[in-house]
Amino acid sequence: MSDESIKDITIIGAGPSGLFTAFEAGMHEASVRIIDSLPESGGQLSALYPEKYIFDVPGFTRITAKDLARNLFGQANQFSPELRLNETVVSIVDKISSEGPAQTLFEVSTDKGVYLSKAIIIAAGLGAFKPRSLGLPEVGRFEGNSVHYFIREKEYFKGKDVIIVGGGDSALDWVINLIDTARGVTLVHRKDTFRAHPNTIQQIGELAKRGRIKILTPFEVKEVYGDEAIKGIRIIDGTGKEADLRADALLLMLGFTSDLGPIEKWGLDIDDSRIKVNLNMETNRKGVFAVGDIANYPGKLKLILTGFSDGARAVKSALPYIRPGDKVRHVHSTSLKIFSKTS
Numbered sequence: 001m002s003d004e005s006i007k008d009i010t011i012i013g014a015g016p017s018g019l020f021t022a023f024e025a026g027m028h029e030a031s032v033r034i035i036d037s038l039p040e041s042g043g044q045l046s047a048l049y050p051e052k053y054i055f056d057v058p059g060f061t062r063i064t065a066k067d068l069a070r071n072l073f074g075q076a077n078q079f080s081p082e083l084r085l086n087e088t089v090v091s092i093v094d095k096i097s098s099e100g101p102a103q104t105l106f107e108v109s110t111d112k113g114v115y116l117s118k119a120i121i122i123a124a125g126l127g128a129f130k131p132r133s134l135g136l137p138e139v140g141r142f143e144g145n146s147v148h149y150f151i152r153e154k155e156y157f158k159g160k161d162v163i164i165v166g167g168g169d170s171a172l173d174w175v176i177n178l179i180d181t182a183r184g185v186t187l188v189h190r191k192d193t194f195r196a197h198p199n200t201i202q203q204i205g206e207l208a209k210r211g212r213i214k215i216l217t218p219f220e221v222k223e224v225y226g227d228e229a230i231k232g233i234r235i236i237d238g239t240g241k242e243a244d245l246r247a248d249a250l251l252l253m254l255g256f257t258s259d260l261g262p263i264e265k266w267g268l269d270i271d272d273s274r275i276k277v278n279l280n281m282e283t284n285r286k287g288v289f290a291v292g293d294i295a296n297y298p299g300k301l302k303l304i305l306t307g308f309s310d311g312a313r314a315v316k317s318a319l320p321y322i323r324p325g326d327k328v329r330h331v332h333s334t335s336l337k338i339f340s341k342t343s
Ligand SMILES: Cc1cc2nc3c(=O)[nH]c(=O)nc-3n(C[C@H](O)[C@H](O)[C@H](O)COP(=O)(O)OP(=O)(O)OC[C@H]3O[C@@H](n4cnc5c(N)ncnc54)[C@H](O)[C@@H]3O)c2cc1C
Pocket: 012, 013, 014, 015, 016, 017, 018, 035, 036, 037, 038, 042, 043, 044, 045, 048, 049, 053, 054, 055, 056, 087, 088, 089, 090, 123, 124, 125, 126, 127, 128, 129, 261, 262, 263, 291, 292, 293, 294, 302, 303, 304, 305, 307
């Protein structure tokens, strides 16, 4: 599927940086297309820690990651950007614009289509990231129905016997988070020690002592079985001792692998697995900018708030590529007429 309409800005990545960049672009009356390979917007906020509280977003004493993602989407959506989810950008190629040599034009190809854009802002975070699995071939057929790598809604696990595999913060946090929702929670880890916050480890130990959860270590998952959905797993320890555990849901919290994937082939200067930009968020390619976690410059902090400021700067830097010859003015949102159109 292809769309011939030329957007002013294509934003690659719908994480917090991409969403706020889309808002900034809308505020400057630029048309926007956002593309993300994940099935929902929010980036790491939605995929990795939706239920966790974030304490360092300006203006909020605390806010859950999923609420922040929802708010950012709402803020960007005031300007109706075109949102293309479940699409991975594979290449960006320079084209010759019919508007003359001063006008940049890019052909953005995804695994589903080809789109045209005057400027590109890459907000691709950690790059394409995917969860680690167990290395058992049978797991694939249960993925999405009873084997999960992300938790979107706790309520989904209501009344279920849940097994969580992993020994890091995510695994232990979800044991604690699901205890009041699931019928039973069992934690399986291949080592006797956990790599999590000491307070969380202590909390988990106390819950196990009180019989609220089961902890099985050092065990590895040997087999996952079921029909349509999983029915249970078989675990094994270093001595060859095996046990069967009943389960309605298996949460694999084994961490993520991330790599820049196709981005490495886009002719951009890469520094420490991130895209090198100057303080105007410009990459080495004219008309291509990078913001958020993926952008690297001296003193860069990988924080949500940094992505917001990167986004504001990138849009300002992109405006001369969208409207060549126009003077770029510094504006405050409080004095913009555009908000009377959207409110
Ligand atoms: C457990 C945890 C807790 C955290 N806590 C905090 C905190 O308290 N405070 C704080 O400030 N920060 C925190 N962070 C960091 C914060 O989440 C990141 O800094 C932030 O998400 C970066 O936003 P981003 O939009 O740049 O990238 P991301 O959120 O990573 O979003 C990038 C998006 O780009 C998409 N993408 C990548 N490549 C492509 C492609 N080729 N085509 C299409 N789409 C693509 C990805 O699918 C993803 O959705 C935490 C991170 C973690 C993991």
